[in-house]
Amino acid sequence: MSKKAIIVVDIQNDYFPAGKFPLKDVEQAADNAARVIAHARKQGDLVVHIRHDSLEPDAAFFVKDTHGVQIHDKVANLPDETLIIKHFMNPYRETGLKSFLDKNGVTDVVVVGNMSHMCIDAVTRASDDFGFVTTVVHDACATRDLSFEGVDVPAKMVHAAFMAALQFGYANVVTTDAYLIAA
Numbered sequence: 149m150s151k152k153a154i155i156v157v158d159i160q161n162d163y164f165p166a167g168k169f170p171l172k173d174v175e176q177a178a179d180n181a182a183r184v185i186a187h188a189r190k191q192g193d194l195v196v197h198i199r200h201d202s203l204e205p206d207a208a209f210f211v212k213d214t215h216g217v218q219i220h221d222k223v224a225n226l227p228d229e230t231l232i233i234k235h236f237m238n239p240y241r242e243t244g245l246k247s248f249l250d251k252n253g254v255t256d257v258v259v260v261g262n263m264s265h266m267c268i269d270a271v272t273r274a275s276d277d278f279g280f281v282t283t284v285v286h287d288a289c290a291t292r293d294l295s296f297e298g299v300d301v302p303a304k305m306v307h308a309a310f311m312a313a314l315q316f317g318y319a320n321v322v323t324t325d326a327y328l329i330a331a
Contacts (some may be wrong), residue, residue, distance in 0.1 A: 162216035308326030
């Protein structure tokens with residue numbers, strides 16, 4: 149049995165162009181995530197889907213029981229794949245993710261999904277802290293433009309800054325093509 153798990157984080161309808169909180173280049177990132185997932189399925193690796201459900205009924209996005217909260221069709225989970233529902237940025241927090249990975253003998257995790265500066269950052273750092281060998285497939289992740297103290301930061305720069313930080317100390321950060329060649 150494989151010791152690798154692909155963690156598919158928050159690739160949900162609200163992040164796509166018709167959703168309530170669209171991200172830059174999310175379609176391309178989801179296509180790349182779908183390639184990683186397809187490869188994992190062929191290799192017999194675990195595929196774990198993470199879905200963020202807001203606890204607030206008046207939330208801006210990811211409202212429970214709406215189309216927007218659902219996993220996008222490009223990466224839809226198969227019936228035998230685990231779906232973890234989370235309510236916080238870190239998918240390990242108050243979920244069964246860590247125990248599921250441990251129960252299945254996982255030693256390596258591969259992270260794809262959304263948003264680079266939030267949940268991808270959180271799951272990557274936590275995975276490393278828990279001792280997993282961690283890889284982020286950066287072009288299978290998306291984010292959005294941000295602003296801080298009057299400085300507008302384009303999504304491309306947000307993504308690059310977070311990937312650089314993760315690569316510096318938490319994960320191997322690679323492209324989809326590089327991952328698929330090495331896997």
